[in-house]
Amino acid sequence: MSSVADVAVVIVNYNSGAFLKQCLLGLRQSTIPLEIVVVDNGSIDGSTKFLGKANGVSDCQLIRNSTNQGFAVAVNQGIQSTTAEDVLLLNPDCIVQPHSIARLQLAMQREECGAAGGLVFGFDGREQAGCRRRDPTLARSVVKLLGKLGIWFGLQGVDLTMESLPKSPIQVDAVSGAFMMIHRESLDAVGGMDEGYFLHFEDLDLCRRLRNAGMPVLFVPSVSVLHRQGASSRERSFKVEWHKHIGMCRYRLKFSQMPQIGHWLFRLFVGVHFIWRVCWLVLGGGRKIKMPASGRVASVLTTTSSGTVVLGGRNDVAEYMVPRLSGLARSVLVLSRARERNLFCRSAVMLHPEYLGKVPDEDLPLLEDVICTIPIWHLSKYEGALLRCGVRRLVAISSTSITTKLNSMDQKEKHVVSRLQEGERWLESFGRSNDVACLIIRPTIIYGGHFNRSIRLVQNMIRTLGVFPFDIPEEGTRQPIHADDLAQMAVSWINSKVTGVEIVSVAGRDALSNRALMELLFRSVGRKLRMLPVPARYVQIILQCGSWVFRGLLPSPAAIDRLAVDLGQSNDEAIEKVEFSARSFTP
Incomplete structure (x- = not known):
């Protein structure tokens, strides 16, 4: 040059x-x-x-x-x-x-x-x-x-x-x-x-x-x-393995002072390892995860204009969030431990969280807007990286569980409430101390997308068994909210350029009784409503025993007691403070 x-x-x-x-x-x-x-x-x-x-x-x-x-x-x-x-x-x-x-x-x-x-x-x-x-x-x-x-x-x-x-x-x-x-x-x-x-x-x-x-x-x-x-060798896996193992032997023979028998043993070990690697490649272990195109990575990480980072890529909200952000011609960086193949928008770039923790200050992209879809209590781990990126606006997804489970006697639920409170307190302090505008969203039950373990879990149970395993009471209401509504709300707030720290609870449009909710779920999988007349106390015993085997996969026994409680709420505050519109429940 x-x-x-x-x-x-x-x-x-x-x-x-x-x-x-x-x-x-x-x-x-x-x-x-x-x-x-x-x-x-x-x-x-x-x-x-x-x-x-x-x-x-x-x-x-x-x-x-x-x-x-x-x-x-x-x-x-x-x-x-x-x-x-x-x-x-x-x-x-x-x-x-x-x-x-x-x-x-x-x-x-x-x-x-x-x-x-x-x-x-x-x-x-x-x-x-x-x-x-x-x-x-x-x-x-x-x-x-x-x-x-x-x-x-x-x-x-x-x-x-x-x-x-x-x-x-x-x-x-x-x-x-x-x-x-x-x-x-x-x-x-x-x-x-x-x-x-x-x-x-x-x-x-x-x-x-x-x-x-x-x-x-x-x-x-x-x-x-x-x-x-491996861009030059992705189609030559067997040859690459051969030259790698030959190079290993050459290096060892060139610099090692061990006796001749040691060299022969090392060659034998390398040969066995090469055969194992070839077998692994033949069986498909050598197929690499598809990586993003170099131009896309370069445009996101070397741009001088501000972009948006989404923390978490393997959840329902992120599934809808990333395409919405990309549709606004924003550079989008998704930090997730999930693989690139799980990214739902190919115009974004997915990196492991390790990147923000290790990358030098001079090489950090300018990321003024951050949307956190991971559990809010994990957000504090990224404090240093957020400050280094120059964050100015931050949206975090919390949960209405912080209030609905506040008086629960279940230890697991009490722990969740404690961590939600810890996460919200940290974010409020972070926003006020660093002049970062923050929005904390407390949604009800989230549905939609491929990852949720609430509505989809019930649908799969109904589809498999043809019946729900216990009788749902008539009392109590729920307002499930679609993940895309949360994504739209977060993106709208980011674009509004507001200041300060806000906490907003949101829910779906329809306040449904538990029985009406179950009827819609049965109808969504082509089944008629059928529930076994099993008393609630027996269900709680089953859940308690199952929690020891399926840790974290089953609801807590305390959830059965809350079925008769009205957990619906108004969206007036969300509509007033943030541009928000909820859709009707369509499982």
Whole structure:
């Protein structure tokens, strides 16, 4: 990009599809001049066709190999064709912030080191395993191969991702080759990458040789990138596994001082593990969860305009909330432990909550609006991240259980009320202390969507048994509210730009007697109303016994006593304070 480039960026491409173009577009926004070279290892997907055209990303050097020469060979080719004093190895499926390369170079200049790497997140928002590593000794390699089994036994493996993130740069044994900066003189001193590796372990080998030469390897937690991982190898799982295991053996033979018998035992162990991995892939274990497109991730996480974050992605309210927000042309970030395949709107991005907890301040997206659909008592865990994101408006879903179960003698219900009170008190204090507008919504029974365990649970029971297991009393009313009505209310309040802290109770339009509610549920599954004449006290005994086996899945015995209580309420306050309109109950 420049004749006086500060850093040379070497990208090895092999069938990376649209990821390569997105990566280069990101590099063009860099705050320092770059010298970019793309080494194409015989791609057949046309991923480099756009290079050389007048499309805004043509100012980089392209080296074409007729066949796949391997990662190490291609890296050495790219390094030899550049002149900058610092070299950045960057995978084509990485998204880099404009300031990332400059900050990584600055960290290297402050510390005497041979190489440095930053915090590498996957497209799911988790820190990737190879981001910061210990040297893969024999014992650690075995723990790595054992996977979660080794972690369960508390054994020390290769990856450091389970340890807390350091506050400042630290020396580690190795960093990820997906985002690694090296001084050119350090590369020259150790002879570049070992071309005996085809794929995998070449970055570990390079870090080991740098350390052996007295040049430390630095991990810089204040610089981050997003890495799709496997964009070039997603269709070659068996070959990737083969080269990974071959690389593991080469590394062990190269640096280990154990006797010959130890080498043969290690080879046997690696061979057995390879066969197990192949069997796992054949049986379908290698199918990866679909990740969001690189362009969508880049637009949400690198935008300078304000977006909205939804806490929780696997519940009824979020199912309707996310499409509504996306329909308003907002950038939407969903934080959830659920997988991307469970996201109901493909224009949003779903990340693990770990992302907000670890991402550097400089890389945080601007998220002024937050909608919390997870239990309100969990919200305080995100206090630091919320403040760092610059939140100005926050909606949280609580529950009318905070009042209807207030005098319950059931310990489980008392615990729920206590946690709801704790969550609401924290949010009120947070809003007033930080000048954040907050709306706490207390809904009645929520229905609609795919996740609810109240109305849908009863429907499934009726569909399966053809009868309800006990007689519902005529007394008592309920007002179920549709999840989409809550979503619309939250979005409308966010757009209203109001201030202060409000607590609003909401319910559905129809106040239904318990018997009328049951008739509608039976009718919704094509059945006539049928209930067994089982006394309520027997039902309570059954629920009490069942709670010991099915913890958290069954209602408490105290719920039977409340069936005769009117739990309906007026929506006048919600209509006055917030734009709210409830629909009739349609299960």
